[in-house]
Amino acid sequence: MIRFIHHTSAITVKELKQLRRDPVSLVLTIMFPILLIGIFIVIASAFSAPSHNVAVVVVDLDESPASKAILDKMTTSRFIHVTRFVQTEEQAYQAVNNAQAVGAVIIPRGFGDDLASGHAFIVVQTDNSKLTSSAFVVSAVNQGASSVLTEIRLGETGASLGAKLASVEVITRPISGRPPSGDTILPGFLGMIAILGAFDDIVNAISRERERGTFPRLSLSPVSLFAVYTGKMFATVVLTVLRTALMLVIFTLDGIVIRGNLLLIFLTTILIAVFTLSLGLAISARIRGSATLTVLEIAMTFPLFMLAGTMNSPLLLAPGGRAIAASLPWTYGNDALRRIIYLGTGLNIVAADLLILFVSSLVLMPVALILSKRTM
Amino acid sequence: MSVVFFLRDSIAVAENEFRQFRRNRSAILISLIILPFFFTASLGAGQGGAGTTFSATADIPIMFVDNDNSLASLRLLQTLTSSADFHSLIQSYNEQTAVAALGTKRTYAVIVVPKGFQNDLAIGRQARVILYTDDSEPGVSDQIESTLSTYVQNFNPNLEVQTFLTALQKQSISQVEIVRKGAIFAGFNVGLTIVLAVVQIFAGFYEIAGGMSREREEGTYARLLLTPIPIGSIVLGKTIFDLLLSVVRTFIVLGLSVYGYGARPNTDIVTLLALSLLVALVTMGLGFVASALKMGQRAVVIVEFFLILFLFAFSGLIIDKELLVGVSQVIANLLPFTYAFDALRRTVLLGRSLLSLTGDLQYMIGSCIVFYATAFILLLKSRERLIR
Numbered sequence: 147m148i149r150f151i152h153h154t155s156a157i158t159v160k161e162l163k164q165l166r167r168d169p170v171s172l173v174l175t176i177m178f179p180i181l182l183i184g185i186f187i188v189i190a191s192a193f194s195a196p197s198h199n200v201a202v203v204v205v206d207l208d209e210s211p212a213s214k215a216i217l218d219k220m221t222t223s224r225f226i227h228v229t230r231f232v233q234t235e236e237q238a239y240q241a242v243n244n245a246q247a248v249g250a251v252i253i254p255r256g257f258g259d260d261l262a263s264g265h266a267f268i269v270v271q272t273d274n275s276k277l278t279s280s281a282f283v284v285s286a287v288n289q290g291a292s293s294v295l296t297e298i299r300l301g302e303t304g305a306s307l308g309a310k311l312a313s314v315e316v317i318t319r320p321i322s323g324r325p326p327s328g329d330t331i332l333p334g335f336l337g338m339i340a341i342l343g344a345f346d347d348i349v350n351a352i353s354r355e356r357e358r359g360t361f362p363r364l365s366l367s368p369v370s371l372f373a374v375y376t377g378k379m380f381a382t383v384v385l386t387v388l389r390t391a392l393m394l395v396i397f398t399l400d401g402i403v404i405r406g407n408l409l410l411i412f413l414t415t416i417l418i419a420v421f422t423l424s425l426g427l428a429i430s431a432r433i434r435g436s437a438t439l440t441v442l443e444i445a446m447t448f449p450l451f452m453l454a455g456t457m458n459s460p461l462l463l464a465p466g467g468r469a470i471a472a473s474l475p476w477t478y479g480n481d482a483l484r485r486i487i488y489l490g491t492g493l494n495i496v497a498a499d500l501l502i503l504f505v506s507s508l509v510l511m512p513v514a515l516i517l518s519k520r521t522m
Numbered sequence: 523m524s525v526v527f528f529l530r531d532s533i534a535v536a537e538n539e540f541r542q543f544r545r546n547r548s549a550i551l552i553s554l555i556i557l558p559f560f561f562t563a564s565l566g567a568g569q570g571g572a573g574t575t576f577s578a579t580a581d582i583p584i585m586f587v588d589n590d591n592s593l594a595s596l597r598l599l600q601t602l603t604s605s606a607d608f609h610s611l612i613q614s615y616n617e618q619t620a621v622a623a624l625g626t627k628r629t630y631a632v633i634v635v636p637k638g639f640q641n642d643l644a645i646g647r648q649a650r651v652i653l654y655t656d657d658s659e660p661g662v663s664d665q666i667e668s669t670l671s672t673y674v675q676n677f678n679p680n681l682e683v684q685t686f687l688t689a690l691q692k693q694s695i696s697q698v699e700i701v702r703k704g705a706i707f708a709g710f711n712v713g714l715t716i717v718l719a720v721v722q723i724f725a726g727f728y729e730i731a732g733g734m735s736r737e738r739e740e741g742t743y744a745r746l747l748l749t750p751i752p753i754g755s756i757v758l759g760k761t762i763f764d765l766l767l768s769v770v771r772t773f774i775v776l777g778l779s780v781y782g783y784g785a786r787p788n789t790d791i792v793t794l795l796a797l798s799l800l801v802a803l804v805t806m807g808l809g810f811v812a813s814a815l816k817m818g819q820r821a822v823v824i825v826e827f828f829l830i831l832f833l834f835a836f837s838g839l840i841i842d843k844e845l846l847v848g849v850s851q852v853i854a855n856l857l858p859f860t861y862a863f864d865a866l867r868r869t870v871l872l873g874r875s876l877l878s879l880t881g882d883l884q885y886m887i888g889s890c891i892v893f894y895a896t897a898f899i900l901l902l903k904s905r906e907r908l909i910r
Contacts, residue, residue, distance in 0.1 A: 181828065184829070185831055188836070188846070189835065189841055199844065200844055248844065271579040273777045276867075278840075278841050278842045278845055279845060280710040316651050316667060316671045317668055320655050320663055321526075321654060321656055322657050322658060365754070433548050435819075437823050440824075441732075441823055441826070442548075442552055444823070444830075445556055445557055445561075448564075448720075449564030449565075453564060453567060455660075459659035459660050459661050459662045461578075461581075462665060464567065464574070467570070484660070487623065488657070489658050495625070
């Protein structure tokens, strides 16, 4: 047993030494987290920018005080930029069709009277090939109308417009108590870092060793194959701990309050990494070139962004997607990370998630070892 | 005569590439199976087929607590349970217990109808419904809130059967209906434009830059450059090889999308193929430039990974370029792939013809020429260095 531990630690140290001597891999290990966070910052800054210049053309066919009030709100919206006032609906549609504007807002004749009678409508023509921009246009129009209605409710403009009101409002209270923001995806990013990092470790640990011709030498040394793999796994565990620590520092700098137990976060990322490593080992038994393996792993990683709950909850996927998500152990890892970081959930709640990851690794690891041994 | 020789040499290079490709099972697996099938199937799994519709909130367990116990609150419950959006509504009688269940995965939201709900509506005052959500699930809170809002904003306590809400009405606020015109596209069709381009970029870059770096690592690169074959023939031969693979990939993605997931691209196959190949050509041009920079295979893969991530952030894949700010928008405007994604969306979704996309096409063709010319010059210099 002591010999096994000695051999395992020797392999772990060897792996870490090799990584230190390989600047490309070392940079990659550090760059993964930083690059992913960089992308998140670009995306988040786009959504939270103080103003946007989404071009919109407007037609006011009513020219009533009500339509003017709504147009006033729209022209001051931070989402859209009213580029032109046109005279006819056709001109407005033409502007959208010719890509001169993302949206056209048409206030129909009789809008003011309809509003007074309790139900009016506004026509919004959007270029829906631009997904986010067209949603911004609709949101801006909604906000404009909503803000006019609020003023009516407060009695500021109600008398002049003569609109009737009575509705039900939904008040949302998130249990984490955080303001709604885009950073709900950050724990999922931490999960992805663990996956990508572990995939890269397996490339370094097995494929490159095979390419250099040192793998047969290693397996012919008096160290047991189990100790070799355990040592490589421990090296990945050490690197995962470092990557997780780096990510948590970035999260803290980004202002995220980590509510859960830090050890539980580390345990989750380690389990994600160990499962990924097991899968990587199994794949590397068949695909031997390091570059090919890296391409394959990257190709597999991108769909995981969608299917393993990194960007969006798997609950929102189509039924088939939900079934796939439920069969991927990574989904449980990402889920556990979100709960620990945002809700401060303890081991009792995430135990099932961690158990799924652990059991999956336990099943896959021997399979990977057998496959790997066969190909020697 | 020189043109004939040039073409003959190019075809010889292409043949050599195909022979190598045929012998490499991993390359076939990645290029023609994993990339096109895996990406398209993942899109289909996530978004559902183009012809299928599903309610994202229908199967999410949500608790309903009625603290008002009035006819109005009962009608609200009836409205929600009979809708297509709340199939998993669980009635609870204790607000505290229901809220405590959040975060345990037994429920993801709690709808509470407070005392006085009916009274507020009766006297024409704005009534309230409180929604507690498990916001650790990204997107779920917003989705439940927006779906619930559409029902309660149009809720009439005096009606036993509520007015049916159309998809358009669901996007409106109560007194002012926002009638959206302009085609609404299935998530799969939108995703198809992304998958088609990403598959070509992913595969094209790896095949060209990775192929050249493999030749360098195997020692055949120098031999290839020093043969009497002109550099142009080498570049053209490799381009022909990869263009043919790109055609196969395009058909695989489109075939799977149309026949497997019911996608209906709003354009003809020739336009789609032309755009797909143009994206592949731009990527190949970039691949040749990268390969002329003496990158190793592993470095190529790393650059490829960063390239794809870069495109996700800056080329309008996640956010339209109009919404990017400052330097991000400048980068987006400079990237030829931004125009490629734009052109694909305009043709696949809006049904525009190629002729109406002259701006996008000009930029892509221009970038292609710049990349190829740069690669040609760099490879020429590389050959001169080898001769010396």
